[in-house]
Amino acid sequence: MKKLDKRRVRVLSAIEGERLAVEEMAQRPRVSSDPFTPADKVLFDTVIQKLQQIKASANSEMDYDR
Numbered sequence: 001m002k003k004l005d006k007r008r009v010r011v012l013s014a015i016e017g018e019r020l021a022v023e024e025m026a027q028r029p030r031v032s033s034d035p036f037t038p039a040d041k042v043l044f045d046t047v048i049q050k051l052q053q054i055k056a057s058a059n060s061e062m063d064y065d066r
Contacts (some may be wrong), residue, residue: 004035012059015055016055018051023048
């Protein structure tokens with residue numbers, strides 16, 4: 001496996017770990033005084049979208065040193 005491919009696997013794994021952590025935080029049990037608000041939903045969606053963009057960029061990267 002090439003150096004770039006090894007790095008890509010590590011990076012994609014880290015991105016997936018971050019996505020899972022964000023989803024886990026969003027799904028945590030909440031008390032009635034701490035509801036999941038529309039603003040929370042917007043933030044969640046934005047973070048997931050940015051992680052998808054980072055993942056797409058990592059998938060298409062062709063230079064190890066960037």
